Amino acid sequence: MTVVSVQGGFGNVNIANQSRGTNSNVQVVCDKDIILNFPFLNAETLLGDALNGTVNVAYAGGVLAPNEAAFNASNWALSWASQYIINGSGTIVYNGNTFNITLAPSNVAMNCQTLASGAAAFENVTVAAGTYRALKVICTIQGQVTGTANGSAISGVARAQSTQWFAPYIGPVKIRAEYANLEVFGITIPLNSGGAGTIELTNFSPGP
Numbered sequence: 226m227t228v229v230s231v232q233g234g235f236g237n238v239n240i241a242n243q244s245r246g247t248n249s250n251v252q253v254v255c256d257k258d259i260i261l262n263f264p265f266l267n268a269e270t271l272l273g274d275a276l277n278g279t280v281n282v283a284y285a286g287g288v289l290a291p292n293e294a295a296f297n298a299s300n301w302a303l304s305w306a307s308q309y310i311i312n313g314s315g316t317i318v319y320n321g322n323t324f325n326i327t328l329a330p331s332n333v334a335m336n337c338q339t340l341a342s343g344a345a346a347f348e349n350v351t352v353a354a355g356t357y358r359a360l361k362v363i364c365t366i367q368g369q370v371t372g373t374a375n376g377s378a379i380s381g382v383a384r385a386q387s388t389q390w391f392a393p394y395i396g397p398v399k400i401r402a403e404y405a406n407l408e409v410f411g412i413t414i415p416l417n418s419g420g421a422g423t424i425e426l427t428n429f430s431p432g433p
Contacts, residue, residue, distance in 0.1 A: 226396075238263075243427075260290035262307070280313035285332065293393075301360065302342035307335050311370070311383070317407075319414045324374045326407075333368025333383060350390045350399050352425040357398050359390035370407070381409030383416075398426040 229237040229250070236253040254262040262284035287307030296303055314327040339346045340361055350359045366385040373379060385405040392398050401423045405416040 254284070258292040258294075259288055261287070262289055279315060280311055280328070283310045284308075285310050287335075290391075296360075300342045301339055301346040304336065304338035306337070309333050309335065311368070317414060317416065324414075325376075326372060326374050326379075328370055328372040331368055331370040331372075331383070333366050333370075335364055335366045337362050337364040337389075348390075350392075352398050353427040354398065354425075354429050357390070357392040357395065359392045359398050362389045362391060363387075364389060366405075374409070379409050381407050383407055385416075395426075395429055397424070400424040 227239045227241075229239050231237075234255045234257075236255065238251050238253055239248060240251060241248050251264040253260065253264075264282070264284075285308040288305045289307050291303060291305050295305075309332075310330050311333055312328050312330040314325075317324045317326055340363065347358050347360055350357055364387050366383065368383055369380070370383045371378070371380045383406070386403040388401045388403060389397060390399045407414045407416055
């Protein structure tokens, strides 16, 4: 990720996806030093590839990343939330059956929290860029979704979870997707057929 420009409450960031060989530009929305939305790090991280197709994630409200003052005031024991609208289509293969899924625009919430207070909220994390003392955060997504499966109407619950580590003044150094599921017809269908994925920091240099 490279910060290209900052103007007012918006930042333009270029993201190079090394595994796919693609580049994209996203707009980060801030309220002073609070990050409201960062498309690459919001619910899209967990659900973007979920259907082996296309899932669109639109920011609807809330806070993606509180500011340092909020963490200090709570001695790093903090929880926060953001809301999104998802829709999309794709294919799920489950128990030998293929489901062509279309999701209607549906509301989901992402709730994040640290796991301890003070120094216990941090742990050492080693990635390609080095070893960092990073804040450990658990984020979960849940929401009622509607749509169709092979042409038949469905209604169920989408759930996902990730573990994230953030180094102060640097940002995310590691994000691990734990699961993404769709609960429908009384069964739990894994959305990410490839299992959990991981994003790690490979190098870092501060801007001018």
